[in-house]
Structures are given as C-alpha cells and as structure tokens.
Amino acid sequence: MKEYNFFLGCIAPNRYPGIEASAVKTSREFGIELCDFKGASCCPAPGAFGSMDINAWLALAARNICLSEKEGKDIALVCNGCYKSLFETNYRLKENPELREKVNSVLANAGYEFQGTQEVRHLIDVLHKDVGVEKVKESVEVPLTGLNVAIHYGCHLLRPKVERIFDSSERPVFFDELVEALGAKSIDYKEKMMCCGAGGGVRSYKIDLALDMVNEKLYNMTQAGADVVVNVCPFCHLQLDRGQLEIKEKFGDVYDLPVLHYSQLLGIAQGMSPEELGLSAHVIDVEPLLAKVL
Amino acid sequence: MDQEKRIGVFVCHCGTNIAGVVNIPEIVEYTKTLPNVAFADAYTYVCSTPGQEMIINAIKEQNLNGVVVAACSPRLHEPTFRRATERGGVNQFLFSMANIREQNTWVHMEMPEEATRKAKDLIRMEVARASKLEPLEAKVVPVEKAALVIGAGIAGIQASLDLAASGIKTYLVEKEPSIGGNMSRLDKTFPTLDCSQCILTPKMVDVERSENIELMTYSEVEDVSGYIGNFDVTIRQKSRYIYEDKCNGCGKCQEVCPVSRPNEFDLGLQPRKAAYVPFPQAVPLKFTIDMDSCIKCDLCKADDACGELEAIDFDKPDEIVNVKVGTIIVATGFDMYDVERKEEWGYKVYDNVVTGLEFERLIGASGPTGGKVIRPSDGKQPKSVGFVLCAGSRDQDEEDGAKPYCSRVCCMYSLKHAHQLIEKIPGCVPYLFYMDIRSFGKAYEEFYYRIQDEGGKFIRGRVAKITEDPITKNLIVTAEDTLLGEIMEMEMDMVVLASAVVPTESTQKIKKLLTLSNSPDGWLLEAHPKLNPMSTTTDGVFLAGMCQGPRDIPDVVAHAGAAAAAASIPIHRGSVTLEPIYAIVDEERCGGCATCIGMCPYGATELTHVDSKLIAHVNEAKCKGCGTCGSACPSGAIKMQHFTNEQIMSEIEAFAQGW
Numbered sequence: 020m021k022e023y024n025f026f027l028g029c030i031a032p033n034r035y036p037g038i039e040a041s042a043v044k045t046s047r048e049f050g051i052e053l054c055d056f057k058g059a060s061c062c063p064a065p066g067a068f069g070s071m072d073i074n075a076w077l078a079l080a081a082r083n084i085c086l087s088e089k090e091g092k093d094i095a096l097v098c099n100g101c102y103k104s105l106f107e108t109n110y111r112l113k114e115n116p117e118l119r120e121k122v123n124s125v126l127a128n129a130g131y132e133f134q135g136t137q138e139v140r141h142l143i144d145v146l147h148k149d150v151g152v153e154k155v156k157e158s159v160e161v162p163l164t165g166l167n168v169a170i171h172y173g174c175h176l177l178r179p180k181v182e183r184i185f186d187s188s189e190r191p192v193f194f195d196e197l198v199e200a201l202g203a204k205s206i207d208y209k210e211k212m213m214c215c216g217a218g219g220g221v222r223s224y225k226i227d228l229a230l231d232m233v234n235e236k237l238y239n240m241t242q243a244g245a246d247v248v249v250n251v252c253p254f255c256h257l258q259l260d261r262g263q264l265e266i267k268e269k270f271g272d273v274y275d276l277p278v279l280h281y282s283q284l285l286g287i288a289q290g291m292s293p294e295e296l297g298l299s300a301h302v303i304d305v306e307p308l309l310a311k312v313l
Numbered sequence: 314m315d316q317e318k319r320i321g322v323f324v325c326h327c328g329t330n331i332a333g334v335v336n337i338p339e340i341v342e343y344t345k346t347l348p349n350v351a352f353a354d355a356y357t358y359v360c361s362t363p364g365q366e367m368i369i370n371a372i373k374e375q376n377l378n379g380v381v382v383a384a385c386s387p388r389l390h391e392p393t394f395r396r397a398t399e400r401g402g403v404n405q406f407l408f409s410m411a412n413i414r415e416q417n418t419w420v421h422m423e424m425p426e427e428a429t430r431k432a433k434d435l436i437r438m439e440v441a442r443a444s445k446l447e448p449l450e451a452k453v454v455p456v457e458k459a460a461l462v463i464g465a466g467i468a469g470i471q472a473s474l475d476l477a478a479s480g481i482k483t484y485l486v487e488k489e490p491s492i493g494g495n496m497s498r499l500d501k502t503f504p505t506l507d508c509s510q511c512i513l514t515p516k517m518v519d520v521e522r523s524e525n526i527e528l529m530t531y532s533e534v535e536d537v538s539g540y541i542g543n544f545d546v547t548i549r550q551k552s553r554y555i556y557e558d559k560c561n562g563c564g565k566c567q568e569v570c571p572v573s574r575p576n577e578f579d580l581g582l583q584p585r586k587a588a589y590v591p592f593p594q595a596v597p598l599k600f601t602i603d604m605d606s607c608i609k610c611d612l613c614k615a616d617d618a619c620g621e622l623e624a625i626d627f628d629k630p631d632e633i634v635n636v637k638v639g640t641i642i643v644a645t646g647f648d649m650y651d652v653e654r655k656e657e658w659g660y661k662v663y664d665n666v667v668t669g670l671e672f673e674r675l676i677g678a679s680g681p682t683g684g685k686v687i688r689p690s691d692g693k694q695p696k697s698v699g700f701v702l703c704a705g706s707r708d709q710d711e712e713d714g715a716k717p718y719c720s721r722v723c724c725m726y727s728l729k730h731a732h733q734l735i736e737k738i739p740g741c742v743p744y745l746f747y748m749d750i751r752s753f754g755k756a757y758e759e760f761y762y763r764i765q766d767e768g769g770k771f772i773r774g775r776v777a778k779i780t781e782d783p784i785t786k787n788l789i790v791t792a793e794d795t796l797l798g799e800i801m802e803m804e805m806d807m808v809v810l811a812s813a814v815v816p817t818e819s820t821q822k823i824k825k826l827l828t829l830s831n832s833p834d835g836w837l838l839e840a841h842p843k844l845n846p847m848s849t850t851t852d853g854v855f856l857a858g859m860c861q862g863p864r865d866i867p868d869v870v871a872h873a874g875a876a877a878a879a880a881s882i883p884i885h886r887g888s889v890t891l892e893p894i895y896a897i898v899d900e901e902r903c904g905g906c907a908t909c910i911g912m913c914p915y916g917a918t919e920l921t922h923v924d925s926k927l928i929a930h931v932n933e934a935k936c937k938g939c940g941t942c943g944s945a946c947p948s949g950a951i952k953m954q955h956f957t958n959e960q961i962m963s964e965i966e967a968f969a970q971g972w
C-alpha cells in the first residue's frame with residue numbers, strides 16, 4: 020500500500036466532487052491510498068498568482084510541500100494547475116539552491132523550511148509509470164469497447180518541457196495508452212494539443228476569448244466523432260463541461276458532448292456506479308454515454 | 314652562463330591602445346630601476362620597422378644579452394621580436410614578452426592608475442624571467458613529400474586537386490563508396506542555377522585521372538601517429554566484396570540482385586540493391602556489395618551476371634594500408650540536424666513535411682521522381698509550398714538540440730527551391746517563412762530580388778506549428794507575421810524544413826585521432842578565426858570546408874584551396890623548424906615510473922630502454938610544451954625547455970616583490 024497526501028486543489032472539491040471520489044476509489048484497486056492532506060491551502064493558482072508575484076507563488080506552493088515533507092509523504096494530485104504549482108516549485112527549489120534560500124527566508128516567517136525530500140506526482144503519471152498500462156487493463160470490469168474518446172492533455176501537464184518529466188510535449192502518448200487500456204479508442208482530432216482556453220487567467224479576464232477557444236476544440240472533437248471528452252484537470256474539465264452551456268448561450272452552438280475526468284472514466288470501466296463517481300454534478304448529461312457503454 | 318645580465322626593455326605605446334591608459338614615462342623610469350636592466354625606452358609602435366631597428370641598435374650599442382618587449386599578446390608579435398633579437402646578434406630565445414595590452418589596458422581601461430601598476434608588475438616579472446632564460450637552438454626535421462586528405466566532398470576534392478597539381482602525392486580517403494559528398498546530392502546551385510552534378514563531375518573525374526592522387530574510397534582512417542612532416546597513417550579499406558581491379562562497372566550484378574533496400578544517397582527516397590553504386594556518376598564506378606543486406610544467393614556470380622570477370626568474392630577481407638605523409642587536411646563535411654526533434658513541425662509524422670536536402674532529391678533530375686516535384690502522400694504536384702527557414706538554426710532551444718548559429722546556406726537554397734517551383738509548376742506559390750533573409754554573397758541579394766519578382770511570398774515569422782488535415786494530408790501552417798503583427802494560418806500542400814547543418818559524427822573520431830579541438834558549437838577549431846581559418850593548433854593538420862563551420866560552395870572551395878596551399882608549404886620547403894620548447898628528460902633522475910606517459914595529451918612521451926634501464930623519453934616533434942609531464946614527474950626529472958622551474962619561480966618571486 021503506497022500512501023500519498025492527496026492534494027485536492029480548489030475546483031474539484033467545489034465544483035466536481037466526483038473527481039475526488041473517483042480518484043480515491045479507483046486508486047485503491049492498485050494499492051494506492053490517497054490520504055487526506057491536512058492543512059493544505061490553495062496550490063496557489065499558477066496563472067493568477069504566478070503572473071503577479073512569482074516569489075509569493077513559490078512560497079505558498081512550497082508551504083504545501085513542506086507540510087507533506089513533515090509527514091514524509093509524497094504528494095499526488097489530479098489537476099494540471101496544481102501540478103504546475105507544486106511540481107514546478109518542487110523541481111525549481113530542488114535544482115536551484117539560491118532560489119531555495121530565497122523562498123526559505125520567506126517560509127521562515129511562518130516556521131517552515133523546504134527540504135526537497137518529497138516528490139509531487141500527477142495521478143496520471145503514477146498510473147502510467149508505477150501502476151502500468153497492463154495493471155490498469157487488468158482492473159477493467161466493463162470494457163469501454165466502441166467508445167470514441169477525445170483526449171485533452173492540458174497545457175500545464177506537459178509544458179514547459181524542460182521542467183517536466185514526459186518525453187514529448189507535442190505528441191505524448193501515455194494518456195492515450197491509459198484510455199485505450201480501458202477498451203476505448205483514443206481518436207485523433209485537429210489541434211489536439213491546443214489549450215482549452217481556461218488557464219493563464221484567460222477565463223477570468225476575457226471569457227469571450229476563452230469560450231471561442233474551447234468552442235473550436237469542441238468543434239474539432241465533434242468533427243472527429245468523439246463520444247466523450249476525457250481530461251486530467253478539473254479546470255479544463257470545468258471549461259469543457261460548463262463552457263458548453265456558456266457557448267450555447269453566447270454563440271448558439273450546441274454539442275452536448277459529455278466530459279469526464281480520467282478517474283471517472285476509469286471508475287466506469289472498473290464497474291462503479293454513476294452515483295459513486297459523482298457524475299450527476301456535470302453540466303452536460305453523461306447518461307447517453309453511460310447508455311452506450313453499460 | 315654567469316656573465317653579467319644586461320637586459321633591454323622596450324615599452325610599446327601601441328598608438329593609444331596602451332599609452333591611452335597607462336603612464337608610459339613612469340613605467341619606463343620604473344623599469345630602469347629593476348635588477349639586470351641595462352636599458353629601457355618606449356616607442357609608439359615597437360613592431361614597426363623603426364621599432365625593430367631600435368631593438369637591434371640598442372642590443373649593439375648597449376651590449377645587451379637579453380630583450381623584453383612590453384606590448385601586445387605574444388601570439389601576435391613574438392615571432393617579430395624574436396627575429397629582431399636574433400638580428401641584433403642575441404639568441405632569439407633570450408627574448409621575453411610582457412602582455413600589457415590584452416591582459417592589461419584593454420581590460421582595465423577605466424582604471425589607469427591600477428593598470429600602470431599592473432604593467433610594472435608584468436614587466437618586472439618578465440625581466441626576472443629573461444634573466445634566467447637560456448639560449449636554445451631550433452630543430453629542423455625533414456618533411457615527407459605526400460599529403461593525406463580525409464573526406465572527398467567538394468572540399469576534399471578541391472584540396473586534393475590543388476595539392477596534386479603542385480606535384481604532391483595525395484592520398485584521398487573517403488568512407489562512402491563514391492566521392493562527391495553532399496554536393497552530388499544537390500540539383501542546382503545558387504544563385505547561378507548551374508547544375509551541381511555538371512560542375513562537380515568533371516572535378517570528380519579529374520581526381521580519378523590524376524597521377525598524383527591515390528583515391529581510397531570506402532575507406533576510413535583508423536590511426537594517426539607522428540608529427541608534422543612525418544605522420545604515419547593507418548587506413549582501413551573496407552571490403553566491397555568486389556575486386557576493384559576486376560570490376561568494369563557493367564552493373565549486371567545490380568540487375569540480378571533480388572535484395573532491395575533504401576538508398577542512403579537518396580536519403581531513402583528510392584531503393585537500391587545489395588549490389589550497388591550510390592548514384593550513376595559515382596567515382597570510382599565500382600560496385601559494392603552491402604553485406605548487411607546481402608542474402609548470398611550467388612545470382613550476381615552467375616554466368617549471365619559477373620560470370621567470367623570473377624570480380625565478386627564474398628570472403629574478401631578488409632585491407633589495412635599504412636601510408637606516410639607530411640601534412641593532413643581534414644574535410645569531413647556536415648550532416649543535417651535531426652529536425653524530427655522539433656516536434657511542432659511534424660517531420661516524419663506528416664507525409665508532406667520534408668527537409669531541404671530531401672527536396673533536393675525530389676527536384677533533382679537524378680532523383681527518385683526524375684525531377685518532377687510531387688507530394689509524398691499522393692504523388693500530386695503541390696500548388697503551395699511552405700519553406701520553414703532557420704529550422705533548427707538560430708534557435709536557442711537546447712532541449713531539442715537546436716543550434717544557436719546561422720547555417721549560412723538555408724536562406725539561399727530555399728530561395729533557389731522557390732525559383733525552381735515557380736519554374737517547374739505553373740501557378741505554384743512558394744511561401745518562405747523567415748527571420749531575416751541572409752543573402753550575403755556575390756549576386757545573392759540580386760537573386761533574392763529576382764525571387765520576389767517571380768512571385769515568391771515572404772512572411773517574416775517563425776512557424777509555431779504545423780498540423781495536418783487527416784483527409785487531404787494538407788498542412789496547416791501557423792505563424793506570426795511579425796511585420797503585420799498578426800497570427801496567420803495557411804493551408805499548404807507541402808512544407809520544406811530548411812534544417813540546420815551540424816558536424817558529422819565521424820568528425821569526432823578524426824578530432825581525437827589528430828588531437829584537434831572544437832569550438833563550443835561543435836565545429837572544428839581553427840588556429841585563428843580570421844587570419845588562419847584553415848590551420849589548426851596541431852602543426853601540419855589543416856581544415857577544409859564545412860568541418861570548420863557552415864559555409865556555401867564558393868566559400869568551401871576557397872577554404873579548401875587555402876588549406877591545400879597551407880598544407881603544401883612545409884612539403885615544398887622540404888623541412889620544418891620545430892620550436893625547441895619541449896620537455897627533456899634527465900636520464901639520471903628518471904625512475905621509469907611512467908607517470909608522464911599517461912599524462913601527455915599528445916602521446917609524446919614513451920618508455921625506452923637505455924642500458925637496460927627503463928626511462929622516459931619525450932618525442933621532441935610531438936611535444937607541444939604544455940609542461941603537464943614536468944609538473945607530474947615525481948622525481949623532478951623532466952625539464953620544460955624555455956619554461957623551466959627556475960624561470961617560472963623567478964617570475965613568481967618578482968611578482969611577490971611588488972606587494
């Protein structure tokens with residue numbers, strides 16, 4: 020049993036509690052316990068904080084890591100934004116002693132010191148590297164045969180390439196492999212690696228532009244015959260799901276394309292019920308999708 | 314030896330380079346107070362003829378037996394002042410130089426007082442050293458009247474032809490089955506648009522016919538030992554499994570060979586057989602059997618194929634050849650940057666994204682399509698073609714192995730490609746995505762104007778990404794047009810990536826064999842970037858062409874000619890003078906421990922038996938005088954001539970005296 024401190028972030032617990040639930044439940048199948056992370060704050064959001072004051076962003080993120088260092092646990096998370104904040108901070112402070120000293124002098128005011136003893140992992144990376152595609156495949160009770168999945172990796176998961184652990188930022192395959200392990204088909208679509216439009220403060224600052232971007236993505240996915248969008252980030256999830264409602268109001272385009280976090284898709288394949296996975300919280304009805312696979 | 318030392322010190326103004334910063338009269342007065350200084354004076358340019366006369370006259374009038382010049386770097390004028398010292402009647406090695414320009418006034422120009430003090434320190438140190446210098450005699454060694462050229466692209470071919478024409482026996486070694494290099498892959502050459510093969514082939518034929526050139530294709534240099542004038546070279550002639558003297562180039566073996574595999578010469582764009590010549594104009598026109606893909610079916614040996622010629626022998630071994638040469642020219646050329654690593658452009662993912670060199674084969678008359686430009690995906694003629702310039706050049710993305718330098722040929726060959734498209738396909742529009750168009754050569758800018766007039770479209774901006782329409786296989790190119798300040802997206806039938814040029818892998822091997830260096834960009838390092846771009850820091854080894862840095866054909870040919878001229882000088886002189894700045898072993902003190910053997914970066918030290926005692930010996934010609942062995946020797950048996958312990962210690966003591 021490997022224990023991680025489960026860093027929830029803000030959007031999953033507030034908007035899509037099903038993401039948290041499905042992550043915890045599906046991980047248990049692989050002997051992974053996602054534990055309550057006591058005292059954790061906002062990551063804080065890389066776009067909103069990082070663009071204003073990089074040192075404040077680093078210090079707040081480092082505080083979260085320090086909490087986990089005290090417990091001697093690695094951190095696991097299910098959000099690309101949290102991943103950018105915590106993984107990148109961990110990486111930079113480990114690599115750059117000067118920066119670490121600077122951040123530590125801020126943390127000292129609150130009685131913390133960054134040691135660099137723990138890892139920050141995205142759950143999708145844990146599933147691919149530690150659990151492995153084969154084990155994921157073995158856990159499937161309900162193969163998702165015939166399901167066309169449009170995968171959305173999300174920007175912060177892969178970029179900047181130098182500060183990440185994945186080989187390719189343009190043509191990655193690990194997420195696709197994990198989706199196909201469930202019996203579904205990962206379809207190729209135009210501009211697959213394009214941003215959802217939510218991050219970097221764009222959604223808060225210029226909603227029309229943000230919606231225009233996600234509209235293009237949804238159009239491309241639909242054109243390629245997608246039955247469902249699968250992501251690994253609650254903020255992308257929100258943009259892709261709730262965004263459809265806003266697009267309908269603003270531009271009149273209707274997609275009704277269900278959106279799932281990978282943990283939820285995995286849960287369905289592992290035979291969990293829609294209630295267990297909290298699918299009712301989604302704006303776009305997931306029912307037609309369930310009818311197709313169950 | 315113990316005669317009274319009388320040293321003359323000459324302080325150079327170097328115009329205002331030195332005099333503009335430090336107080337020259339103060340330095341001269343100070344110098345006069347130093348021990349052993351019999352004479353001190355300053356002059357505007359000591360390196361000038363009157364400056365040198367001043368040294369010569371002072372030696373005679375003041376009866377000097379040592380000279381110090383405080384001026385620029387010894388790399389610049391040490392030979393000048395040594396000659397003046399010699400002309401004054403004093404052994405040239407009793408001269409020493411204080412660098413008060415590069416190492417003082419140029420770097421401390423804002424601090425005149427401190428710089429004046431530092432100049433005094435430097436002069437005091439050189440005077441102390443000059444007091445301990447010993448007269449030395451230069452050594453003369455004979456030079457073998459032959460040269461080696463490694464690599465037979467246009468650079469190696471030109472260098473060999475020039476050497477041969479001046480009467481020097483030249484061994485031209487090429488690792489591929491044919492000479493010609495990358496130039497033989499090109500269709501036309503910019504800006505004159507003459508056919509590359511047509512201007513290259515006569516030179517290739519000349520190489521084959523030249524009495525003075527011994528051509529060794531499909532061969533590699535395995536080992537080099539020795540030194541300028543006397544290099545011993547070991548060459549492996551890889552087996553073609555065909556006897557060159559028996560093969561008449563009829564090609565019947567190729568006709569019957571059932572094996573098909575991608576032809577490296579065409580970058581895999583068309584097949585070749587296991588028995589093959591890389592291209593029809595190959596020199597020598599001798600077939601090669603690629604044993605890695607040969608299935609030994611023996612069809613090529615049958616009566617209707619090679620038959621009675623009996624040229625084919627599957628058991629023919631490699632041959633090792635040893636040659637002795639006086640000088641060596643390295644002409645190992647370039648490779649293309651692996652542009653697949655720039656994932657955003659989708660090379661090797663999208664069918665219709667090709668590299669510039671592949672496009673040369675596609676548009677070349679001898680290429681897989683006979684010069685008809687077609688899209689790899691469906692064989693249709695493209696009507697719009699995007700050219701991504703600086704694909705991997707002028708790019709600081711180290712993660713993807715991109716190069717910060719300009720590759721110098723891509724702008725011009727892309728312009729040429731644009732012209733060829735317009736000429737060959739009516740209505741076809743080439744779009745060139747560029748940062749700057751660098752049309753720097755003779756008639757190059759005019760060529761750029763011409764392509765503009767012909768209808769080439771130029772978009773100043775780097776291509777951010779290329780995506781593919783999965784059905785039409787058309788490419789969607791996204792870039793920022795930085796002149797309009799707008800993001801633009803265009804659909805193209807085809808995209809050509811003008812990939813950067815990079816040093817070849819084999820250059821690394823040659824670099825080690827010849828103890829050469831490379832500059833931080835990976836290209837081989839020249840002796841001086843401006844005034845000696847064809848020589849290296851290894852005496853007798855010269856550079857020709859791209860192995861030293863990106864350049865186009867005219868520059869390669871000029872560089873190769875210069876390398877040939879430089880490489881022929883020692884051979885025509887018949888002898889070379891070696892600096893006596895080498896290590897010598899005190900045989901009495903040497904214990905034969907071999908510490909120095911492993912230390913020497915030049916392989917100049919070896920153990921020998923003297924009267925049954927094992928002692929170290931330094932090969933004077935190979936020794937560069939770095940002093941590593943001397944400082945490592947546990948018994949202090951190695952003396953570095955001209956940089957003895959005593960001389961260096963005296964400098965250090967003199968330095969300490971000022972503080």
